[in-house]
Amino acid sequence: MKIALCVKQVPDTTNIKWTENNTMQREGVESIINPYDVYAAELALKIKESIDKDVEITAFTMGPMQASDMLRKLISLGVDNGVLISDRKFAGADTYATGKTIAAAIKTVMPDFDLIICGQFAVDGDTAQTGPSIAGNLGISQVTYVKSFEKIDKKSIVLKRELDDGIETVKASYPLLLCVLQDTFEPRRPLINGIKLASKSEIKILSADDIGLNPEDVGLKGSPTFVSRAYRNLSNHNAQKYELSVEESAELLKNKLEEYCHSEFDLKSDNSQKEANDA
Amino acid sequence: MMPNQDYSGILIYAQLTRENYIHTVFYELLDKAKMLSKKLNGVDVNAVIFTNPKNIEGLEESFKNMGVNKVYYCDDKRLKDYSTQYYSKIIVDLVEQTKPEILLIGATNQGRDLAPRVSRALHTGLTADCVDLDINENGKLAATRPTFGGELMATILCKNYPQMATVRPNVFKVGSVEDYVNSEFILLDANLEGINNNVEIIDFKKTLETEINNLDNAQIIVAGGMGLKNEQGFKLLKEFADSIGGEIAASRPAVEAGFASKSIQIGQTGKTVRPKVYIACGISGAIQHTVGMENSERIIAINKDPEAQIFDIADVGIVGDFFDIIPKFLQK
Known part of the structure; x- marks a missing residue:
């Protein structure tokens, strides 16, 4: 069985710093593996453990050369190969162009894949679009919001999906793409020989040429969307902070709630007015 | 263009x-x-x-x-x-x-x-x-x-x-x-010839009555975070919410710690709400949470830590312990 694992390196969003001009300060911001991709890797490794040794996992990422460190870390955990899709021409890609690029790389390196596993979201863009876009490019089915797998054999997999209103169980046959949500598990430690394996492994590097894409298909040129304006989202609430005694704090809370809920009554009367009009 | x-x-x-x-x-x-x-x-x-x-x-x-x-x-x-x-x-x-x-x-x-x-x-x-x-x-x-x-x-x-x-x-x-x-x-004609659907739904277990729960229409939401420490904290939160006709909600860390159900999680991987009043109790105010509630008309924050990020987006920030202030409030 062959599994393509798709991962992304993202800036650590819990630690964003801003310049005076409200642009993001990129220097000194640490890059991490997208947290949802850790769950994707975990699912791939669990599948590998549950079947037999005959499972090959290849991790794919699109990004700058330093992203190969992340691929080596995954190899130390039990992933077999790493593929870095890297080319200056890929810069500025939106999810449409990214889906096309990653799909082309998988087709080039692993055309006989059974499963593609992605994280549900990336914490930087949070579009949840790249996984389905890869599946669309390859013309295969997808299962999103995957929480865990129940059963797996050579032909199909039974999965649990966590949706807004409940838990859905689906059975799907290969080839198939999965987008994985977080699940609870113990973080993996590297294999005993993992670090050595990782340092010895050769990371395959692919350019646009290598995967048969023209410059106009990739990066900014190949992207139907573009950012016309970016600005910082500043709160419009006027923070007033009070450090008072317990008694005074409770009193303040009561007064503020009365003040705010008073305007709530106004809103309610507006609604009743509207309902009267509707009738 | x-x-x-x-x-x-x-x-x-x-x-x-x-x-x-x-x-x-x-x-x-x-x-x-x-x-x-x-x-x-x-x-x-x-x-x-x-x-x-x-x-x-x-x-x-x-x-x-x-x-x-x-x-x-x-x-x-x-x-x-x-x-x-x-x-x-x-x-x-x-x-x-x-x-x-x-x-x-x-x-x-x-x-x-x-x-x-x-x-x-x-x-x-x-x-x-x-x-x-x-x-x-x-x-x-x-x-x-x-x-x-x-x-x-x-x-x-x-x-x-x-x-x-x-x-x-x-x-x-x-x-x-x-x-x-x-x-x-x-x-419309369903022209599905040649389309391969290899995903079959074999079971569905509802965890919410509908996709919409009370939070969607609540005028007052009282949300708890890790500062509430445990399920007891959420019991007090519920008591507080009931006393003012509000609904309870939770931050992701509190849901993951098992204090509250996923269905009332607010934020990036939870629900987006816009009540009249949102009261954040013991919530630090990470962006993953605030993205789901910052459109609330009024925000009141109660937190022990005067440096908590939640105060940056609140209308009223009360620096203090939830476990002291709320019992006092309930006596009033």
Whole structure:
């Protein structure tokens, strides 16, 4: 069985710093593996453990050369190969162009894949679009919001999906793409020989040429969307902070709630007015 | 970059829930679409829906006085349950025939599964989870969305047609626009030949009564975080909420610690709410949380840590211990 694992390196969003001009300060911001991709890797490794040794996992990422460190870390955990899709021409890609690029790389390196596993979201863009876009490019089915797998054999997999209103169980046959949500598990430690394996492994590097894409298909040129304006989202609430005694704090809370809920009554009367009009 | 004359009108996907009603996000999108239509010289606002065969009678009722010009519907029994492959195929066929300039989809689980497949098949762009939609001076859709967990806003344009966007439930308000247009109902052929659907639903366990819970319409929400320490803290939170007619909610860390259910989680991977008053208790205010509640009309924060980020977005910040202040409040 062959599994393509798709991962992304993202800036650590819990630690964003801003310049005076409200642009993001990129220097000194640490890059991490997208947290949802850790769950994707975990699912791939669990599948590998549950079947037999005959499972090959290849991790794919699109990004700058330093992203190969992340691929080596995954190899130390039990992933077999790493593929870095890297080319200056890929810069500025939106999810449409990214889906096309990653799909082309998988087709080039692993055309006989059974499963593609992605994280549900990336914490930087949070579009949840790249996984389905890869599946669309390859013309295969997808299962999103995957929480865990129940059963797996050579032909199909039974999965649990966590949706807004409940838990859905689906059975799907290969080839198939999965987008994985977080699940609870113990973080993996590297294999005993993992670090050595990782340092010895050769990371395959692919350019646009290598995967048969023209410059106009990739990066900014190949992207139907573009950012016309970016600005910082500043709160419009006027923070007033009070450090008072317990008694005074409770009193303040009561007064503020009365003040705010008073305007709530106004809103309610507006609604009743509207309902009267509707009738 | 001028509008393309071949493409005109706005198409909205109307998702039918498991309980067979139209998801509320459709009405939120419809209101916004009518505003966009006005700026586009009154182009048609149309909808596409997949009904159960037994449900067609209710269709006219659901769209009554909604101002939808055309309702395209499909009632093939293969479409009873959502299928990525089938649903996207039919929407793609419809778009190729009717050429709308804008296609809007609610960012529900289903919408987020569907929209990228449609966008890829139509070779057009898609902007996810928009918080604002407008028409720019060139007649193009300007879609604004938060990135980096809500800290940066980006306004995105699309070179191709249709210009696609998804919007989360509860981001737009349902307005009071009344429109007595008589909708035209058009039955679509389900041309699914050669489409391989290899995903089969074998079970569904409901964890919420409906996709909508009390939080969606609550005027007052009282939310707890890790500062509430344990389930006892949430009991006190519930008591507090009951005393002021509010609903309780929780931050993601509190849900993951098992203090509260996932169904009341607010934030990036939970619900987006916009109550009249939001009271954040023992919540640090990480952007993953605030992105789901910062549109609340008023925010009150109670936190022991005077440096907590939540104070940056609150109207009133009370520095103090929830376990001291709330029992005192309840005595009043």
